[in-house]
Amino acid sequence: MRETTADALSSATLHEAAGRVGALPSAIRPAFAGARVAGRAFPVASPPGDNLWIHRAVYAAEPGDVLVVDVGGGTEFGYWGEILSTAALARGLAGLVINGGARDQEALAGLGLPVFSAGLCIRGTGKDVDGTGSLAAPVRIGEVFIDRGDLVVGDADGVVVIPRADTDAVLKGAVERDAKEAELMRRIRAGERTLDLYGWH
Numbered sequence: 135m136r137e138t139t140a141d142a143l144s145s146a147t148l149h150e151a152a153g154r155v156g157a158l159p160s161a162i163r164p165a166f167a168g169a170r171v172a173g174r175a176f177p178v179a180s181p182p183g184d185n186l187w188i189h190r191a192v193y194a195a196e197p198g199d200v201l202v203v204d205v206g207g208g209t210e211f212g213y214w215g216e217i218l219s220t221a222a223l224a225r226g227l228a229g230l231v232i233n234g235g236a237r238d239q240e241a242l243a244g245l246g247l248p249v250f251s252a253g254l255c256i257r258g259t260g261k262d263v264d265g266t267g268s269l270a271a272p273v274r275i276g277e278v279f280i281d282r283g284d285l286v287v288g289d290a291d292g293v294v295v296i297p298r299a300d301t302d303a304v305l306k307g308a309v310e311r312d313a314k315e316a317e318l319m320r321r322i323r324a325g326e327r328t329l330d331l332y333g334w335h
């Protein structure tokens with residue numbers, strides 16, 4: 135299964151193996167230490183400063199999905215907290231990636247659902263039933279377009295998104311890259327220089 139292979143690979147390795155694409159903005163970081171996610175993207179567009187579409191997304195996504203939420207530039211709000219993590223766990227979702235803030239950091243860490251956010255923020259959000267948003271339609275975060283079913287991997291370094299059609303090839307390339315780098319590090323420990331191993335002079 136793709137997520138199982140992806141679980142053992144780092145976000146940076148997948149980004150490199152994909153041809154240096156798919157890296158979400160570096161402001162999107164684990165909301166608590168140790169958060170790690172690998173799963174299928176469920177894109178969500180939310181109005182800035184409002185999280186009703188995110189509550190809707192928790193009930194529209196499938197178990198195993200990772201919500202990937204674009205808040206349209208309204209970063210200074212706490213869109214997600216312990217209530218939503220509890221709801222997402224009850225639905226079997228795999229995690230959250232959002233280009234806005236999250237809150238309740240200690241509770242999120244205790245609950246364990248992996249959350250990646252553009253910081254932590256106390257400010258509460260509205261719940262406007264007439265707000266404009268979308269579920270499962272493509273979104274763009276930074277330079278990356280995210281479609282339903284794309285592979286999302288987040289770890290201590292950040293989050294990468296790999297297009298669904300490229301996933302098998304990228305996973306294969308990433309496994310090969312890890313093996314090659316393990317051999318390079320073995321030779322470095324044995325006394326060789328990076329400059330000689332790569333032929334850079």
Ligand SMILES: O=C([O-])CC(=O)C(=O)O
Pocket residue numbers: 185212213214215216217218219238258259
């Ligand atoms: O306002 C919200 O729905 C977000 C929140 O605080 C929580 O999930 O605990």
Ligand SMILES: [Mg+2]
Pocket residue numbers: 215216217238
């Ligand atoms: Mg709350």
